[in-house]
Amino acid sequence: MRMKLKLKTVFVMYFMVSLIGLVYALMQLGGRCDCADHDRPKDQTISHLHGELNRLQEQLKKAMAPKAPKKSNLPTIYVVTPTYARLVQKAELTRLAQTFLHVPQLHWVLVEDSAHPTSLVRDFLAASGLTYTHLHILTPKDKKLQEGDPSWLKPRGAEQRNEGLRWLREMGVAAGEKSPAVENAVVYFADDDNTYSLQLFEEMRYTQRVSVWPVGLVGGMRFERPVVEGGKVVRFHTGWRPSRPFPIDMAGFAVSLRLVLANPDARFDGEAQMGYLESSFLQNLVTMEELEPKADMCTKVLVWHTRTEKPKMKREEALQKQGLGSDPAVEV
Ligand code: UDP
Ligand code: MN
Numbered sequence: 250m251r252m253k254l255k256l257k258t259v260f261v262m263y264f265m266v267s268l269i270g271l272v273y274a275l276m277q278l279g280g281r282c283d284c285a286d287h288d289r290p291k292d293q294t295i296s297h298l299h300g301e302l303n304r305l306q307e308q309l310k311k312a313m314a315p316k317a318p319k320k321s322n323l324p325t326i327y328v329v330t331p332t333y334a335r336l337v338q339k340a341e342l343t344r345l346a347q348t349f350l351h352v353p354q355l356h357w358v359l360v361e362d363s364a365h366p367t368s369l370v371r372d373f374l375a376a377s378g379l380t381y382t383h384l385h386i387l388t389p390k391d392k393k394l395q396e397g398d399p400s401w402l403k404p405r406g407a408e409q410r411n412e413g414l415r416w417l418r419e420m421g422v423a424a425g426e427k428s429p430a431v432e433n434a435v436v437y438f439a440d441d442d443n444t445y446s447l448q449l450f451e452e453m454r455y456t457q458r459v460s461v462w463p464v465g466l467v468g469g470m471r472f473e474r475p476v477v478e479g480g481k482v483v484r485f486h487t488g489w490r491p492s493r494p495f496p497i498d499m500a501g502f503a504v505s506l507r508l509v510l511a512n513p514d515a516r517f518d519g520e521a522q523m524g525y526l527e528s529s530f531l532q533n534l535v536t537m538e539e540l541e542p543k544a545d546m547c548t549k550v551l552v553w554h555t556r557t558e559k560p561k562m563k564r565e566e567a568l569q570k571q572g573l574g575s576d577p578a579v580e581v
Contacts, residue, residue, distance in 0.1 A: 323354040324433035324454055327506065329413030331406030332370070332441045333362035337557050339369060339581060341441040346377045352450045358416060360409035361385040369580060386412040392519050404526040406499075407519035410438055414509060414516060421510045434506035438499050442557050445500075449551040452543040453503035459535040462544035464501040467554035473498060474547045475540060482540040482547075494528040495537075500552045502527070508534055 328349065332338060342359075349355050357379050361370055364387045374381050388408045394400065417436060424430045435456045439445065453460050461482060463474030468488055475482040475497070487496040495502075509515065518529035544551050568574045 321354045324435055325430060326352065326355045326450055326454060326503075327358055327413075327417060327434060327436045328355060328439045329358045329360065329410055329417075329436065330439050330441050331360050331362060331409030331413075334367060334369070336560050336562075336581065338441070339373065341557060342370070342373055345439070345441055345445075346373075346379060348445050348447070349379055350377075351447050355380070355450065357381040358413045359383055360412050362388050362406070362409055382416060384409075384412050384416055388519075401523050404517070404519055404521060404523075406440065407517040407521075407526060411516045411519075413438075417506060417509060418513060421506060426507070426510070431506055431510070435503050436506055436509055437503040440499060442555060443500050444553040444555045446551040448549075449544075452551065456503050456505050457541060458508050458539055459502055459504050459531065460541040460543045461497060461502045461547065462542070462552070463547050463550045464498045465550040465553040467498045467500075472550050473501070475501075475542060477542045477546040480542070480546070482537055482542055490524060493524060495531040496524070497527050497531070498554055499527055500554055502531065502540075504531075504534065 330345065332342065346357075349357055357374075357377075359370065359374060359381060361367060361384070363385050366383055366385045371383060374383050386408050392403060392408070394403050394405060414436075421431050426432065433455075435453055437450075437453055449462070452462060461475045463472045465472045467473050470488050473485070473487045473496070476484045476486050485491055485496045490496060512534055515530055515533045517526055519526075521529040565574055
C-alpha cells in the first residue's frame with residue numbers, strides 16, 4: 250500500500266513537472282521575447298525584415314545605377330569655338346572643356362582651322378563628357394596671319410565661326426523651329442584662349458535677340474563695355490573708334506538662334522578691316538537700341554580676353570639636335 254502510494258506520487262509528480270516544462274517551452278516558442286520588436290509575432294517580424302531588405306536593395310540599386318541625363322527645359326547654349334593646332338592647344342581646350350562641363354544644356358561646336366579633323370581634337374572631344382559637334386575648315390592662306398605679322402593685321406577665326414553658323418542653320422532647318430534644340434536656343438562665340446565665368450552663361454541663357462555685357466582685359470583697357478542708361482545701351486565705353494557700328498569684342502555678345510535662322514546671310518566678314526569683324530555680323534541683325542544689357546546692366550566683368558604666352562622651346566630644340574628631344578609619341 251505504502252509502496253503503491255509512493256509510486257503514484259512519483260507518477261503524478263513526473264506528470265506535473267513534464268506538463269510545466271511543456272507549457273514553459275510552448276510559451277518560449279510562440280509567445281514573447283525581449284528583442285526590440287517584442288510585440289510582433291515571429292512571422293510578422295520576418296516579413297517586416299524581408300520588406301526592409303527589399304527597400305535597402307532598391308536604394309542600393311538606385312545609388313549604383315549610372316545617372317541618366319536629366320531632361321532639361323533650359324534653352325540650349327551653342328558655343329562656337331575656332332581652334333588651331335599649336336603647342337598650347339590641348340591646354341586651352343582642357344581649360345575650356347572643364348568650364349563648360351559645369352554649364353547645363355551646353356552644346357560645344359568646336360571648329361578646327363585645318364584641312365582635316367585632327368586626332369588630337371577628335372580624341373579630346375570624345376573623352377570630354379560634353380555634348381559637342383566637331384567641325385573643321387582651313388583658313389585660306391591669303392587670309393591667314395603669317396609668322397611675324399602683327400596680330401591685328403587680319404581677323405582670326407572668321408572662317409571657323411562662319412562654318413559654325415552654317416552647321417547651326419543646317420541643324421536648325423532640319424530640327425524645325427519648334428524643336429527643343431532650336432526653340433529659345435542661344436549662340437555664343439567663345440575663343441579658345443579666353444576665361445569664362447559660369448555666371449556668364451546664365452546671363453546669356455534667356456537672350457531674345459542679342460545680349461551684351463562687359464569684357465575684361467581687352468582693347469588695351471581694363472575693360473570695355475556697353476554703357477546703359479534707363480535700361481538701354483546708349484553708347485560704348487572703348488578706347489578706340491567708338492564710332493564703329495558695334496565696338497564690342499567677340500566675347501561680349503550672344504545671339505538667339507532664332508535670329509540667326511531668320512537672317513540666313515548674316516556672317517563674319519573675313520576681309521573686314523581691323524576691329525570691324527563683330528560689326529560685320531551684328532549690323533545686319535540688330536540695332537544698338539535693341540541690345541539686351543546683361544551682367545547687372547553691364548556693370549560686372551564675367552569674361553576676360555586673356556591670351557596665352559607662346560611657350561619657349563629653346564631647350565627642346567637643343568636636345569632635338571642631339572637626338573634627345575622629348576618623345577614625340579607623347580601628346581602634349
Ligand atoms: N584661330 C584660328 N586660326 C588661326 C588663329 C586663331 O582658328 O590661325 C582661333 C583661335 O584658336 C581663337 C580665335 O581664333 O579661338 C581667336 O584667335 P586669337 O585668340 O589668336 O585672337 P586674339 O585673342 O588675338 O584676338
Ligand atoms: Mn584670343
